[in-house]
Every structure is written in structure tokens, then in C-alpha cells.
Amino acid sequence: MKQINQYVDNVKKQLSSVKKTPVTPETIGVVDEVKDGIVTIRGLQSIGYGDLIVFENNEQAMVIDMLEDSVGAIVLGNYLGITAGQLVRPTGKTLSIPVSDQLLGRVIDPLVRPVDGLQPIKTDTYYFIERSAPGIVQRQSVSVPLQTGTKAIDALIPIGRGQRELIIGDRGTGKTTLAIDAILNQTKGDVICIYCAIGQKNSKVASVVNLLKKNNAIDYTIVVKASASDPVTLQYIAPYSATAMAEYFMDKEKDVLIIYDDLSKHAWAYRQISLVLRRPAGREAYPGDVFYLHSRLLERSARLNDKNGGGSITSLPIIETLENDVSAYIPTNVISITDGQIYLEADLFNAGIRPAINVGRSVSRVGSAAQTKAMKQVAGKLKLDLAQYRELSAFSQFESDLDEETKKLLNRGAKVTQILKQKQNHPYTLSTQVAVIWAATKGYLDDLAIDKITLFEQNYLQDLQTRGKALLVEIEKEKKVSEALEKKLEPIVKENVAELMQEEKA
């Protein structure tokens, strides 16, 4: 009772002491137009790009367009309650999202509202969704490999931590699968993964989440979802928001792998916003700054030097092409921004070569600096074999009798192509990749029939797991293929080949 009295007295005292209410004139605006998530506002002179404003119904919007006496803003959420004539106030904040370690294992929308039915994320740390990329001084060059677990990529198109490698191809060529496999391979736990779905079907996002859960990969993964049914404004901010989360972990000296699935739909979302804002349309009706849209995003991927913690963001943006047209506007833009591309082809996919990577047209501009020695040893020969094979295979179709040397090269190329096939959601460790590719490039499989290659690989790997465990451990540890190791691998390969050859004869 005494306490209550004391409290009442306190309040009385506070109320009676004439405290001057701070009189601060604030800038206001009035809603002029509402069109599909984009609001035009009269007034609001002293406001900047990216500032948050609030409507009478507490819905928030971000300013993205400023004219002489009006501003355009994108509503973050439900825009149905906003009507013309409503008052708008600035909040004095720039759009930022809460970040914390709790994000791991969660499925969230770009404003970090949970969509997995679990508790909201509580934290005091906020990151701006738009942040300028680390400068030259803070960076160091790519030097540590990021193992994707896909033989063809790790051997021929190696990806280093801090690199930006584009995955490009038509619909249904396995782009997402390739990216998800890269997440599944990060089982060591030293890489945090972020899957950012932009404009995807909800069913697809759900199946990705289930796949991650099934493979226990969700524990180190964040799924940021702005699906096709979400407002276009959320689709627009999704990759920036996901990158802000990545930056939080990078600043904590972690390595992050981020997948933008896909940036074509992100460009569509931005095109829609721009057209509604009546910005001049350029090629393919995209606005003039669509290049900057993606360059400022991908430039935020970096590998920081040790002085700045040594964290990294590796990004795998995905672009969907139509009819293999890589010379369309958005594909060419993103190709020129990234440090290389993985080119997937529907023809290869239908021919049963999966992953359907066109090795000739795919490149990694910086990744080879990060490749492990063991992989370099076996991949050098592999590249040569494949290059010769490509050159000859087109040519050889016209000639009936080929010389021995050409036949040999064609045979080797066919075998090597077979050995690069891989089942989806079965990432390989570095050592198994090296062991398999080593067998193919050394020519041990040349006498084997093409349809037996997959069987050989299966038996061989099983054999290695039982008999040759020590060899795999050695590759994993030493990261190189020594002569002594080769001598030990040779009999295992030969035995397996012989076994299959005998079966064939019998």
C-alpha cells in the first residue's frame, strides 16, 4: 500500500512540475496515389532515399523515389489499408533488420518476420539492408576454396570463398539443385548458408526447406523467402536483406554462402516498381539503373583481410534464361558483374548428363587460386581431356575412319564426361572427388564400356570406404596426391575395372 501511495505521489509530482512539451515541427506528407504497393506522397520535403515513413495505420514504407514536390515509397507489407489523403510521417530511421545468431535454422521474410510458425526473432542488433560494399583496403584476394561437393564444379570451375559465381540456365536445368547441393555439402559447419528465394513458388520453397531439414542442413542455414505471392516490394528488398544477414555473420569472422534464387525475378520486381513510378523504360522495359541494382548487391560479396576479421561472403546468384539466350539484358549484366558463370544446358540435361554443366562455356575467373593442390593435380589433365574431346567430337561426326590417336582421345573424353555425372543431393567430399577423377584421367577406365562407368564409380567408392579409408583420409589431410598414394590407389582401381570387365565377358 505504501508503495502505491509513493508511486501516486511520484506521478503527482511529475505531473504538477510544469515540464515544457518539446515543440518540434515535423515534416508531413499526404498520400496522393496508391498503386500496387507503391505510394506517391505530396510534401515530405526533407527526406532521404531509403528513409522509413509511417502511415496512419502504422504500416511502414521505404522512400525510393524523390521528385520536386512529391516522393515515391514502397509499402512494406499490406498496402490495402492506405487511402489517398492519409497523413504520412517520417520515422527518422533507415530501413534495417534485426540480426542475430537465432536466425540460423529459420525461415523468414525479408523483414525478418517468421514464416515458419515459430517465435519472432528478438535482438538489439540492427543492420541496414543497404550498406556500401567493403572497400579495397578491407579486402584480400580469394584464396580458400569453397567445396560445393559437385565434381564438375570443384574440379573445373572451382569456387573460392568471397567469390561470386553465377549459375545460369533455362528453367528445369537443375540450377536450384546445384545451389542446394552446395549448401548440403557444408556439413563441417564452418560455412553459414543463406538461401534467398525471390519470386519463387511457395511449393518450391517448401520443398527446399524440407530437403534442408531432411539432410540436417537447416541448422546452419537461413531461408529468406519473398515468394511470388508476396508483395513485389518485399521481392525487391529480399536480396539486400539477405545480404545484410550475411554481413552480420561476416563481421563475426564467419564464412557465409548466399544463394539468390533468382535475380531474373528480382529484376522483374524492380521493373514493375520502376514502371509504376513512371521512370523512363529502357531496353526490355527495364529502367536505366537495373545494372546498378545487381552490381551494388553482388559487390557486397567479399573476402575481408585478417585485419578486418577475415570473414567472407560467397554468392551464387541464379539467373534463368529463355531458350538459352544468354545475350538478353539481365543475363549479360550479371555475367559481367560476377567472377564467372556455371552454364547449364537443357540439351545436356535431356541427354542424361546431370549436372547439365556445359564445361566449355563455364568459367571461374578467380577460383583456381583457391583450388587445393590435390584437385589441381587431377583437374589439369581433366581439363585438357575435355577440351580435346569437345574439339574433336564435332569434327569427328563427318569422318568415318579416324586415326588411333583421335579415337583414343574421343574415348577418353566420353569416359571423363561420364565420370563427372553426379546424382542430385549427393555431394562428394574432396578426397572422393580426387580419387574418382584421378582414376578417369589416368586412363584406367578407357577399356570399360560407357554404361558401366557409373557402376564402377559406385563399387570403387564403396571399396575405398572399406579398404582405402586411410587413403581418403590422407588426401583430405595432405591435400595432395603423392606418388606413394597413387601406387596404393592403382590396385584398387584396377581390381574394380577388372571385375566389371569379367562380368561383361561372362
Added chain:
Amino acid sequence: MDSAHKQKVTIITTYRLGEDEISRITQHIPNLSEYEVEQIIDKNIIAGIIIKTRSTMIDLSLKSELQKLQLMMYETN
């Protein structure tokens, strides 16, 4: 400025202000007499006063204070 095109100042209160009340506002905003003053009565603001001109607003209403409180409670919740 031409008197016909005087800039408009809108004062929103819950009841019509008397002369002395307006003169007290003029004490704080001396150049108020240069503007065309319009009074609007709006019971929705509960108490207090809102002064508006073009895109600037001085909001001293109880309603907005309560709204701020509501938002704060929602956010800390």
C-alpha cells in the same frame, strides 16, 4: 505577399479557440498574423492542438501521444 494569396495555416483543436488563446499562440509564432488562419474542430484528437502549414506540422495532440505509446508498447512486446 499578396493578401489574396496568403499562405494558409490550419489550427486543429477540439473546440473553437477564443481571441486570447490565439494571441497566446501568436506569442510563440510571431509571424502568424501574416498568414491566413483557418480553424478546424476535430474531436478525434481528444485534447491539445495541431498546427499545420503546407508540409510542416506541429502535433501537440493527445491522440498522437497515445498512438506513439501504443506503437512503443507493441514494439517492446
